[in-house]
Amino acid sequence: MRYLTDRKRVDGLGSAKTGTAHFWAMKTSSVALLLLVPLFVFMFGAMLGKPHDQVVAFFSRPVPAIVVALTLIVGFEHFKSGVHVLIEDYVHGMAQKIWIIAMTCLSYAAMAVGLFAIAKIAL
């Protein structure tokens, strides 16, 4: 170990660097979702319970397909960051690391599966 004072060891590691990156990512994704969520809710709501051919025809159209894709990307990214803070607050030690990794994997997996589905429908 190097001979450093505690102060010297933490100098420059605070919010002066990337401390606000998480906050800013939540802020930008939340503003994007402010537009995407209402569009998605009414598009999905309108198609829920409708026959298969009608659902496929609707989500093959450019705007609904793009809205679904963007909502999946931004929504699960937003969820990933949100659940990260939830875990940090209530779970500690090794369990915390495992939970954060597991929920990050789940977020990206759900996002990818959803994107594959909408691509297959639309193209």
Place this chain on the structure above:
Amino acid sequence: MAETKKPARPLSPHLTIYRPQLTSISSILTRITGNALLVGALLVVWWFVAAATSPEYFAFADAIVTSWLGDLVMFGSLWAIWYHTLAGVRHLIWDNGVGLELATAHKLGWAVVYGSFGLTAVSALIIVSL
């Protein structure tokens, strides 16, 4: 370093010490709704996968999502997403350093609660009619 013995220190007042307030409850609900939305989100992803798979599999998935239990999850998710959205807007307002006075914060809190009920009712009626 991680194995250092924890000294017995006094604990500062926290959740179970303070009396519940509108600001604290509405804040906790933001976290609960945001994370609980995972259930509805996964169900929606599955519904899209089914639509991409085959008409038969879609009929099965759509029947599950529109069953009484599916309807309950979807209606709950509808309220959760509106609540989380309005509470998010409140945070976007607060981030600018405005609306933090006690009276204004209370008004914003009730606006989020009643607004979420209103948006849920109106959007559910619109969706059913579509």
